[in-house]
Amino acid sequence: MTKESILESIENIKQTHRLNLKYIDFCIKGLPLKERPIALHHTECSVHQWINGEEVALIKGLQDDILREITLLHEQWHEEYAKIYAIHYPEGKKKGLLGKLFKKKKELTPMELEKAKAYYNDLQNTSALLIKKLDSLIRRVNANNFG
Numbered sequence: 001m002t003k004e005s006i007l008e009s010i011e012n013i014k015q016t017h018r019l020n021l022k023y024i025d026f027c028i029k030g031l032p033l034k035e036r037p038i039a040l041h042h043t044e045c046s047v048h049q050w051i052n053g054e055e056v057a058l059i060k061g062l063q064d065d066i067l068r069e070i071t072l073l074h075e076q077w078h079e080e081y082a083k084i085y086a087i088h089y090p091e092g093k094k095k096g097l098l099g100k101l102f103k104k105k106k107e108l109t110p111m112e113l114e115k116a117k118a119y120y121n122d123l124q125n126t127s128a129l130l131i132k133k134l135d136s137l138i139r140r141v142n143a144n145n146f147g
Helices: 003-028 046-051 060-088 096-102 110-143
Strands: none
Touching: 003 046, 003 060, 003 110, 046 060, 060 110
């Protein structure tokens, strides 16, 4: 793993979170979209796998504090997303291919829509903090010589 591959991974994480936010915003607005699954639990997410993977092991000793903050923000992000998901899919996460095929997004009541929007605002704030921490990690990785 090189410094460049680590930096590229961090940029990909930032881009994925931005795309996820747009997707969630469009879902709340009721726009018809192809299903783009977002992990409900942080441990199912590629970001969690990256943080606990080989690439990050190269920088862990240098960046433990910021990686801990990123991990906590990432967990919080998924908790907030799960609240929005539960409003749209109250029957819960269905397992397997058939569950995915027959899962229906429900029509939201005005109260549910307001609740989803409030959760989305929380999600946006958490995303902004997460991206800010990822930018800090980029600066730190750039400042260090390794790989």
